[in-house]
Amino acid sequence: QKEVEQNSGPLSVPEGAIASLNCTYSDRGSQSFFWYRQYSGKSPELIMSIYSNGDKEDGRFTAQLNKASQYVSLLIRDSHPSDSATYLCAVSNFGNEKLTFGTGTRLTIIP
Amino acid sequence: EADIYQTPRYLVIGTGKKITLECSQTMGHDKMYWYQQDPGMELHLIHYSYGVNSTEKGDLSSESTVSRIRTEHFPLTLESARPSHTSQYLCASSPPEWEGLLNEQFFGPGTRLTVL
Numbered sequence: 001q002k003e004v005e006q007n008s009g010p011l012s013v014p015e016g017a018i019a020s021l022n023c024t025y026s027d028r029g030s031q032s033f034f035w036y037r038q039y040s041g042k043s044p045e046l047i048m049s050i051y052s053n054g055d056k057e058d059g060r061f062t063a064q065l066n067k068a069s070q071y072v073s074l075l076i077r078d079s080h081p082s083d084s085a086t087y088l089c090a091v092s093n094f095g096n097e098k099l100t101f102g103t104g105t106r107l108t109i110i111p
Numbered sequence: 112e113a114d115i116y117q118t119p120r121y122l123v124i125g126t127g128k129k130i131t132l133e134c135s136q137t138m139g140h141d142k143m144y145w146y147q148q149d150p151g152m153e154l155h156l157i158h159y160s161y162g163v164n165s166t167e168k169g170d171l172s173s174e175s176t177v178s179r180i181r182t183e184h185f186p187l188t189l190e191s192a193r194p195s196h197t198s199q200y201l202c203a204s205s206p207p208e209w210e211g212l213l214n215e216q217f218f219g220p221g222t223r224l225t226v227l
Contacts, residue, residue: 032213034216041150042220043219043220043221044154046215046216046217046218049213051213097159097205098214099214101153102153103152
């Protein structure tokens, strides 16, 4: 079992709809959770970080964390074609300053 | 936006050449990382550093070496490039924990290396 698992996709969502991306992790000691967006040929860009159970909203993005179930999700509301990218989930522990990345979910927003 | 720079952005070089990929950040971050990523594939950590004169190998074995003589500078060197080294190399940095950003990493634009 991989430490951080994501559905590789592709996930296709019509423009204006909500895109829902999911990530599960195996290490119960994980404390910090991140979502990165990576356009093809570009470097990852941090879009959300979350440390506590519950929801965290930033503009059109909402990150949701459930430590008991060991999953973290990212919702993108009012999706735009410019949201088409690969979304990487990353996890780390306190005292371990390395991130463990998932393989990413490729999201396509259909105009 | 993170101020982290990588040069060159693209490099095509012949087998056997020695190359150094540069990474610099102006944010005073103590932690820096090198990742390798093939197109459409996952990120692999190859080196990291928690401060000056501190370097560690990452999760993916790599023939490259790194140095950290100055806080802002974390170069990666390949003594003898081979076609198997063809990949994208991404540098990242992370602020100290006292800034409250727990392990957030910010990436540079990357260097795309092609070894012929």
